[in-house]
Amino acid sequence: MAEAKQGNSIIETIKTIVYALLIAGVFRTLFFQPFWIPSGSMKDTLLIGDFLFVNKMAYGYSYASCPTVLIPAIGINIDAEDICGWMKSGDPSKGGERFMAGAPERGDVVVFRHPVTGRDFIKRLTGLPGDKIQVKAGVLQINGEPVKLEPAGTFEEIAEPQGPQRLRPRCENGPVGTGGLCTKSRFTETLPNGVSHDILNIAMQNSDNTPVYTVPEGFYFFMGDNRDNSSDSRVPQQVGGVGFVPYENIVGRADRIMFSSSGRSMLFFWTWRSDRYFKRVE
Template sequence: MTTEELEPKQEGLFETVKTVVWALLIAGIFRTLFFQPFFIPSGSMKDTLLVGDFLFVNKMAYGYSQYSCPFGLCPFSGRILGGEPARGDVVVFRHPTNNQDYIKRLIGLPGDRIQVKDSVIYINGEAAPQVPDGVFREVFEPQGGQGRLPACEYREGNDCVKTRYIETLPGGVSHSILDIGLRATDNTPVFTVPEGEYFFMGDNRDNSIDSRVPQSRNGVGFVPYENLIGRADRVVFSSAGKRMFYFWTWRSDRFFKAVE
């Protein structure tokens, strides 16, 4: 093979590598500054979010911290261009100790006193009203890539059934929650949220590891402002199967569904 024949091949390889590098760089910038993809692996936010929902997290909502970059590698501490989260937001955040990303609903703001009594949230001494809203049904079968079975209040045939309520938080945000009966986290002490930190809970109240359990007991505890990654605004795609390309399991009614 002559030198003249080698040069076009080398140039073609260089162009391919350059294109790939630019594509990765642009994708990294987009993911860092604007929207981060997030796949729902567990049922802690049912029925607001289902196992297999795929969404983009709005990273502009709260500004940027070290956790805005992949692997938490942004070269600064604190937060820049910070926006304040609102009670009721569904937020993706970095767990304070185990370095995993979680998604929960923001319940308590800095300075709030939070307590759960008989499954009802009390915020600064006032109960967040819950109105019965029928039941939530799903097939009792392994879900998603992890293959976990759903937690049920009771079974009807092959259906897994949970009682559903509409809860309204101070400020007027209303959203769906699920209940399967009395559990240890349905009654808690009073938590006073420290300055610069937040209190989160899952909408699937009896199947959620959240701020009701302290980090010392493998819970979430309070979450620092710096650990907030972004706000979940809309489900883009949803699949009930183990793999996203199992098109017969796609939930087309959830495509581009707003997160409430």
């Protein structure tokens, strides 16, 4: 009798775990997906260690709305396409379609699947379908017109390894030794629809002068706010960049930072950034 009760208890525990995973999977697929900022490509809007939830309801649903489960330590690598590949467009050249579709707006901070690797990226939407996008001497040009730029002081941080990957920041005043003050020029960029946000400058480099890119219908053009430290649509996919991003590859919109930690682990409470809790993403 005791063995039967123990067996039933184990079965009930397994059922509870399975139900919890199913509920979590449905919630993550339909509503909000957690996202941890791993790199500095969106400074100072987003810092390494910011934790946020991606609003999947903002733009509707596609195959990219399904979760990717990646746990290398135990060999789990389940891609969204493995689960929901049947939802992919039959003609990817048109950017794909979405269910309950909503159009992203210029200036939105968006999580999307890289068109080649399938990994999740987070960048700012700067180019809409049909736009002509170019960067001249570090200034974004949209349909032949430069965006408005205003000096906004200096962004400062300590030159030290950051986050779980221990990435070192690039500095405009560099090279800077560990523990030194790393600075970057900061500007407020205003897009044609009136959306304003900060961008950072480190140095003049190839990505500060680009050809004219005409965004195809059904695709979008993304850039990082830390302009000189971002792999984004300015570099074509053929040479390792992001290139144009299909509509169906968009996962959702980043609206608010929920938690932030500047250390190697979120468990290191002394590295928590309390001033960033529930901070709106702008």
